[in-house]
Amino acid sequence: MRPPTAQEAVLAELRRLLVTGELAPGTPVRQEAVAERLGVSRVPVREALKVLEGEGHVVYLPHRGYVVAELSVADLTEVYRLRELLEAEAVRVAVPRLDDDTVAAIELAAREVDAAGRRGDLAGMTAHNREFHFLLFDAAGLPRLSRTLRQLWDATDVYRAVYFAGPGNRARVEHDHADLVAALRARDARRAVAVQKSHRDSSVVAVTRAIEGRVSPAGSAAAGGGRRAR
């Protein structure tokens, strides 16, 4: 299972560092340090960073390098608004197309989220949670929509573990997932969209708190738009 190129290995490792928070928002990424840590030269590191820049995980400043992106509360609000629009579309399209196998797979993913939760495995929870939701989104058969949604999910991944950490939230997740599965079994798109929305709304509150608690007083610093600097 090893990647065919070093850039992909570097990319995978950098993603892991970002999700676990070992590379915290706002810190600069030293190419030499990353390269040495992974036992490669700086070239594949640079290419991996270009990918992450495109995904908005790091911001690039010419001749100054890459910095781990920070998510402002405004940014977060925007991400969730876009998710609302796009996930609703995905669910509306996906539900009528669902076959029983897919529903079963979704249900299995839900059980794995619960199992991971019971043994306190946060990484496992986020991974299976993502699987749970994207099995549904992907069922819409709209690859570009899936890809855009993945970008939006990625953007807040750093903070997602915080949500799962709260035991109250864990119960809530379990409950919401069960509701969603029931709606899918009934092929009830409208209800699925509604469940999905309330599920999302409950997490935005928790993640907002996480950001406000973590971000340094100085930094409302931008993750979003601009490539151009001057």
Add this chain to the structure above:
Amino acid sequence: MRPPTAQEAVLAELRRLLVTGELAPGTPVRQEAVAERLGVSRVPVREALKVLEGEGHVVYLPHRGYVVAELSVADLTEVYRLRELLEAEAVRVAVPRLDDDTVAAIELAAREVDAAGRRGDLAGMTAHNREFHFLLFDAAGLPRLSRTLRQLWDATDVYRAVYFAGPGNRARVEHDHADLVAALRARDARRAVAVQKSHRDSSVVAVTRAIEGRVSPAGSAAAGGGRRAR
């Protein structure tokens, strides 16, 4: 106005080649050739290509290199559906926030589209057309939404010039733009959304035809898997 780094210069040039169709969909991108043409080494070329890969303009196959992405009709339909959802949101948010200066700038852009059209300058038309629309989208103050929309527009840029080439379409564009400006002046978001939608719908037809006319008979083929046939 020269870029601070070679990668950005390469990126700009590659974008130009993609938009003008000099790099046609389906053709492989030879790093060495690009590098030589621009008088740089392959390193900045590779980094620029990684950016374009992230934007979906080229697809990357490990150890085989980059190929200019082809857009299937299904892809196109999806792009326009996503644009419908997201542009409606952008317009709804932007219109109440518009100030007179922005409206004036939008109107100016519209006039520049017309002017470019009259002198048969296709590149100028697409550039100013983009400016026209994104002045409005950006006015929503939602950077991530703008960015996502830019990605969607980029995906079909290759085919956009075809639309402007038709003289009938040019009149249509002129008319639609005028309608939109009127709606913006009146700060009528609902009407702006409607104009925008019908404007978009008329272009999807033309671009679909352009794709069907251009893509090789064999291929509905997509960006992903195409193997060489000969």
Add this chain to the structure above:
DNA sequence: GGTCTGGATATTGGATCCAATCCTCTGCTA
């Protein structure tokens, strides 16, 4: 005392070189 200038150092950007992989074409074999 504060601000500006100049140089030392760290870091990134790019070029060149070598290695690994893939593609093609030739020649052999059944």
Add this chain to the structure above:
DNA sequence: TAGCAGAGGATTGGATCCAATATCCAGACC
């Protein structure tokens, strides 16, 4: 003749080296 194996060339992937730029700090000047 069709199919396969292997050699050779083409192309990409990665490492190393050098150049360009930014940052930081000391010292001069107002």
